[in-house]
Amino acid sequence: MSTLVVIVYPTEQKAEEVRQHLFQLQKEHLISLADAVIATKTESGHIKLNQLVNTTAAGAVTGSFWGLLVGVIFLNPLLGVAVGAASGALGGALTDVGIDDTFMKELAESIQPGNGALFVLIREMTEDKVLKDIQNFGGTVLKTSLDESKEQLLRDALQKHADSISPVPPAV
Template sequence: MSDLVFIAFPSEDKAEQVRRQILALQREYLIELGDAVVAVKTADGQIKLNQMMNMTAAGAASGGLWGTLIGFIFLMPLLGTAVGAASGALAGRLTDVGINDQFMKDAAGALQPGTAGLFLLVRRMTTDKVLADLRGVGGTVMRTSFDETKEAALREALAACATAATPVAAPAAPAPA
């Protein structure tokens, strides 16, 4: 079973930076993601989703390849490529993999204009190591399907920003009498 996490950030750059950090954790096999999407609320209130994969382009490329192959059979490779690319792009546009796009747009409506949010669909994770790596990145947990203890640990790790960045100074030695 997967868990959904939605974290708000003050800027699109910060949300993208944290997404890259989490994808690096995935390459280390510490977390397995089903999806990771950055949602940006523009100054005019529109919601823009930055998906990890552009399904329309992938569909067009795949459709173009298959259209070319089928076009060779009927001795019309250019027509096959065009028809295949168009139908592949349409199929890719209608495909929704991972987190439901309408759900993300509705949830991202709670963001302030000019801010961004990161949606994560987490299949599995090594909680202690992932939270240690996310310690101090900032952000506000907006929604999660974690149990209460995991959610509290995530909130604590993200909020550790101010305390982790500021080293504690040693107390001054008393002056000699």
């Protein structure tokens, strides 16, 4: 079963930095990601999703290949490519892999304009090492599917960063 974690960062760039760091941790086999999407809210309130895979483009490429193959068989490769690309693009546009886009847009409505919400769908992870590694990035947990104790560990790890950069008020 996959785990969903949504962390809000002050900027889209910070969220992208964390996403790239998670990809590095994946290369080190400390985490296995099913999806990682950044949602931002513009000043006008529009929600933008920065996804890893453009399913429409991927569908068009796949459809073009199969259309070419069918077109060669029926002696009309150009028509086959055109029909294949169109049907593949349509199929790709209708395909939603990973985290549901509607869910991400609805949840991202609650963030402030300019913030970046990092949606991560985790297949597996070495929790203690990953938490220790990402705590230096800070962030605020918006939503998780973790159980309460694990969610609190994540919140505590991210809070350590916030506490380390906040000056301690002098004792009176």
